[in-house]
Amino acid sequence: MWKRNTSYNMTIREKITAWEPAAEWSAEGDGMLTVPVETFHDLAVRLKREGFDFLRSLTGMDWGEGRFGAVYHIESTATGENIVLRVFTPAPDKCGLPSVGDVWKGALLNEREAYDYFGIQFLNHPDMRRLYLRDDWVGHPLRKDYDPALNPLRMNNEVSQDSTPHFELMPDGSLIRKREVIFDEGEYVINVGPQHPATHGVLRFRVSLEGEIIRKLDVHCGYIHRGIEKMCESLTYPQTLALTDRLDYLGASQNRHALCMCIEKGLGLEVSRRVQYIRTIMDELQRIDSHLLFFSCLCMDMGALTAFFYGFRDREKVLDILEQTTGGRLIQNYNVIGGVQADIHPDFVRRVKEFIAYMRPTLREYHEIFTGNVIARQRLVGTGVLTREDAISFGATGGTGRASGWACDVRKRHPYAMYGEVDFDEVLFTEGDCYARYMVRMREIEQSLRIIEQLIDNIPEGEYRTKTKPVIRIPEGTYYSAVEGSRGEFGVFIESRGDKSPYRMKFRSTGLPLVSCLETIARGAKIADLIAIGGTLDYVVPDIDR
Amino acid sequence: MKYEDFIDNEYLEKMAEQLREGGTNVVLGCLDDLINWGRSNSLWPLTFATSCCGIEFMAVGAARYDFARFGFEVTRASPRQADFIMVAGTITHKMAPVLKRLYDQMADPKYVIAVGGCAISGGPFKKSYHVVNGVDTILPVDVYIPGCPPRPEAMLYGLMQLQRKVRLERFFGGVNKQIGKKEYEELMRRDLTAEKIDLNVETEHKL
Ligand code: SF4
Numbered sequence: 241m242w243k244r245n246t247s248y249n250m251t252i253r254e255k256i257t258a259w260e261p262a263a264e265w266s267a268e269g270d271g272m273l274t275v276p277v278e279t280f281h282d283l284a285v286r287l288k289r290e291g292f293d294f295l296r297s298l299t300g301m302d303w304g305e306g307r308f309g310a311v312y313h314i315e316s317t318a319t320g321e322n323i324v325l326r327v328f329t330p331a332p333d334k335c336g337l338p339s340v341g342d343v344w345k346g347a348l349l350n351e352r353e354a355y356d357y358f359g360i361q362f363l364n365h366p367d368m369r370r371l372y373l374r375d376d377w378v379g380h381p382l383r384k385d386y387d388p389a390l391n392p393l394r395m396n397n398e399v400s401q402d403s404t405p406h407f408e409l410m411p412d413g414s415l416i417r418k419r420e421v422i423f424d425e426g427e428y429v430i431n432v433g434p435q436h437p438a439t440h441g442v443l444r445f446r447v448s449l450e451g452e453i454i455r456k457l458d459v460h461c462g463y464i465h466r467g468i469e470k471m472c473e474s475l476t477y478p479q480t481l482a483l484t485d486r487l488d489y490l491g492a493s494q495n496r497h498a499l500c501m502c503i504e505k506g507l508g509l510e511v512s513r514r515v516q517y518i519r520t521i522m523d524e525l526q527r528i529d530s531h532l533l534f535f536s537c538l539c540m541d542m543g544a545l546t547a548f549f550y551g552f553r554d555r556e557k558v559l560d561i562l563e564q565t566t567g568g569r570l571i572q573n574y575n576v577i578g579g580v581q582a583d584i585h586p587d588f589v590r591r592v593k594e595f596i597a598y599m600r601p602t603l604r605e606y607h608e609i610f611t612g613n614v615i616a617r618q619r620l621v622g623t624g625v626l627t628r629e630d631a632i633s634f635g636a637t638g639g640t641g642r643a644s645g646w647a648c649d650v651r652k653r654h655p656y657a658m659y660g661e662v663d664f665d666e667v668l669f670t671e672g673d674c675y676a677r678y679m680v681r682m683r684e685i686e687q688s689l690r691i692i693e694q695l696i697d698n699i700p701e702g703e704y705r706t707k708t709k710p711v712i713r714i715p716e717g718t719y720y721s722a723v724e725g726s727r728g729e730f731g732v733f734i735e736s737r738g739d740k741s742p743y744r745m746k747f748r749s750t751g752l753p754l755v756s757c758l759e760t761i762a763r764g765a766k767i768a769d770l771i772a773i774g775g776t777l778d779y780v781v782p783d784i785d786r
Numbered sequence: 787m788k789y790e791d792f793i794d795n796e797y798l799e800k801m802a803e804q805l806r807e808g809g810t811n812v813v814l815g816c817l818d819d820l821i822n823w824g825r826s827n828s829l830w831p832l833t834f835a836t837s838c839c840g841i842e843f844m845a846v847g848a849a850r851y852d853f854a855r856f857g858f859e860v861t862r863a864s865p866r867q868a869d870f871i872m873v874a875g876t877i878t879h880k881m882a883p884v885l886k887r888l889y890d891q892m893a894d895p896k897y898v899i900a901v902g903g904c905a906i907s908g909g910p911f912k913k914s915y916h917v918v919n920g921v922d923t924i925l926p927v928d929v930y931i932p933g934c935p936p937r938p939e940a941m942l943y944g945l946m947q948l949q950r951k952v953r954l955e956r957f958f959g960g961v962n963k964q965i966g967k968k969e970y971e972e973l974m975r976r977d978l979t980a981e982k983i984d985l986n987v988e989t990e991h992k993l
Binding site: 372373374381386388391393394395396397398434435436437441442462463464465466467468470471474482483486489490533536548549550552553555556569570571781782 | 833834835836837838840841842844845848849850863865875876878879880881882883884886887888910911913914915916917918923924934935937
C-alpha cells in the first residue's frame with residue numbers, strides 16, 4: 241500500500257513542481273514538498289480544483305531559529321492520492337501564513353489551533369482567537385522557547401469576548417489587525433456548557449437564538465486541553481504511548497495502534513501476523529464498545545434511560561474480554577512498539593465467540609426499544625443535515641462522514657493491519673441527518689462482529705511482540721499514519737530529528753472536525769435539536785482538546 | 787461487603803466515640819444519628835465529568851455496578867441540588883475557575899471526591915503546562931480515589947467512605963450551621979461584589 245501511494249505522489253508532485261518551480265522535494269520519511277508562502281493560497285485553490293478536497297491534517301510547526309510554518313496533509317477523495325506540503329512563514333519576525341479556510345473549511349479551527357500553539361497569524365482568517373487557552377494566556381506554549389512560569393494558575397473567571405481579531409496584509413507587507421463582531425449587542429445569546437450533561441464532557445457553546453431557532457453558534461474548546469503534544473516532545477517514544485490512550489478513551493486501542501504503526505513505520509519494523517490479527521480484533525472490540533456507549537449516551541440525552549442501561553450492560557461484556565487479556569477496562573495500554581504487551585488470554589477466543597453469539601440478537605432488542613420509537617424517530621429523522629460536500633470540506637470523517645455518503649473509512653482507503661484481507665462492508669447512508677448518523681453506528685457494530693468472526697478462529701501462531709532496542713530512535717524525517725478510530729480518522733504525525741523523543745508529535749483529532757462542522761449543521765435548527773446533533777456527532781472532548 | 791469489613795479509617799469512629807463520651811445531648815445525639823443516617827444514604831452527586839474517569843463514573847451508575855444500591859442514583863445536573871461533586875477527570879487551567887464556581891454554587895453541607903490520578907495530583911499530565919496538579923489546590927477534598935481510571939469497585943468503596951464520614955458528623959451546630967439574617971445579607975453582598983470583580987465587568991466595557 242505504501243508503494244502505491246508514493247507512485248501516486250509522483251504525479252501530483254510533478255504537477256505541483258510544474259506549476260511552482262520553486263517547490264522543493266525532501267525525501268526523508270514520508271517525503272514532502274516545501275512550497276513558497278507567497279503563492280501558497282493560489283496553489284491551494286488549484287489543488288482543490290484538481291480534486292484534492294480533503295485536508296487530512298494541518299500541523300503548526302516551530303522548526304527552531306525563529307522559523308515557523310505549517311504542514312498540510314491533503315488527499316483527493318476521488319483518486320485517493322496524497323500529498324504533503326510544507327510552508328514557512330515569510331520572515332522570522334513576521335508570523336503570517338495565508339489562511340486556507342476558504343478552500344478547506346476544516347482548516348479554520350486547525351489554524352486557530354496553530355495560532356494558539358505557535359502564534360502563527362493566518363491572514364484573512366475570519367476569527368483569529370485562541371482555540372484552547374484562555375484569552376489572557378501569555379505566550380504560545382508549543383514554541384520551543386516557551387517558559388511555563390509565565391502562566392500561573394489563574395482563578396478569575398474568564399470573560400467571553402463578543403468580537404474577534406482578524407489580520408490582513410497591507411500592500412507594503414505590514415499586518416493590520418481588525419476586529420470582527422461575533423455577537424451583536426441585540427442578539428439573544430445563551431450559553432451551553434462547559435458543565436452541561438448533554439455536551440458529553442466539557443465543551444462549551446454560545447448560541448445566538450431567534451425564538452427557538454439557532455442563528456449562530458460559537459464553539460469554545462480547551463476546557464480539557466491537557467497539552468499532550470508538548471508533553472510528548474520530552475518523552476521517549478515508548479513513554480508517549482501511554483498518553484494516546486487517554487485522548488479518545490473510547491478508541492484507546494485504536495489510538496495507540498496508530499502511534500505504534502507510525503513509530504514502526506519510522507523504524508522500518510515489521511510486526512508478525514499474529515500481532516496484526518490481535519490488533520485488528522482489539523480495535524474492532526473497542527469500536528463495538530464505543531458504539532454501544534454512543535447508543536447509550538444518545539438514548540440518555542433523548543430521555544430514554546432504559547436504553548442507556550441496555551447499552552451499558554452489554555458494554556461491560558466487551559470490557560470483561562478486554563480486561564482479561566489486557567488488564568485494563570477502559571484504558572488498556574495494550575499495544576506496544578513491535579507488538580502487544582502480552583499474549584491473549586487462553587479464554588479469549590471462546591469468550592469473543594460467545595460475545596458475538598450474544599450480541600447479534602441483542603442488537604435487534606436495541607432496535608425494538610429505541611430505533612422504532614416514535615419520539616426518537618421524530619427527533620432524529622431529518623434534523624441536523626450535513627451535506628457530503630461539507631463533510632469532506634470539514635474533514636468530518638467516521639460515522640458522520642459516512643452518514644453523509646462520503647466513503648471515508650481509513651480501513652478501506654488505506655488498509656492497515658488485517659483490514660485488507662477481511663471482507664466487510666463500509667456502511668454508507670446518503671441522508672446526512674441525525675438518524676443516518678445513528679444508523680451508521682448501529683450497522684457498524686454488525687460489521688465489526690463480522691470482521692472479528694473472520695479472524696478469531698485463525699489467529700496464527702507466532703511472536704506476540706518483536707524485540708526492539710531499549711532506546712528507540714526514529715531516523716530523521718516526517719511520518720504520518722492513520723487508523724480508523726471509533727469516530728473517524730485518527731492520525732499521528734511525527735517529525736523526528738533522530739533523537740530519543742520526537743521533535744514534534746501531532747495527533748489528528750477525530751473530534752475537532754466534528755465540532756467545526758457543528759455550526760453549519762446547527763444553524764437553522766431548533767435549540768432542542770442541538771442535543772440530538774451533538775449526540776449523533778459522537779465526539780469525545782479530550783480528543784478535541786488534546 | 788459488611789460494614790465491619792471496613793477495617794481502615796476506623797480511627798474516625800473511635801475519635802467520634804471519644805468525643806461523645808465527653809457528653810452529648812441525648813436528644814440531639816439521637817437526632818444527629820437519625821438525620822445522618824438519612825443524609826448518608828441519599829447523597830446526590832453532581833453530573834460532572836471532564837474525561838476518562840467520567841466514563842467509569844457512568845459505568846458505576848449503570849447496570850452492573852449500580853450505585854443506586856447505596857443511594858447515589860439521583861445525579862443532578864444543577865449544582866444547587868447536589869450534595870457532593872465527583873471530580874472525575876483532568877482539571878485544566880481553563881476549567882479550574884469553572885470548577886470552583888460550581889463548587890461555590892453548591893449548597894452546604896457539600897463534599898468533594900477526587901477521582902483518579904489527574905484529580906489527585908495531575909496524574910499522567912503532571913508536567914503539562916495546562917493541568918492543575920491536584921484539585922486539592924483549589925477545593926477541599928474529602929475522599930481521594932486513586933487509579934487511572936479507578937475501577938468501579940474502587941469508586942464504590944470511595945463513595946462508601948464518604949458515607950461514613952457523613953454519618954460521623956454533627957448535624958446540629960456542626961454542618962448545619964445557622965446564620966443570622968444580617969450575616970446572611972452581608973455574605974450575599976460580598977458574593978455579588980466578588981463576582982463583579984471576578985468577571986472584570988469594568989474592563990469588559992473598556993475593550
Ligand atoms: S486519572 Fe487517568 S483515567 Fe482518570 S482522567 Fe486522568 S488520565 Fe483519565
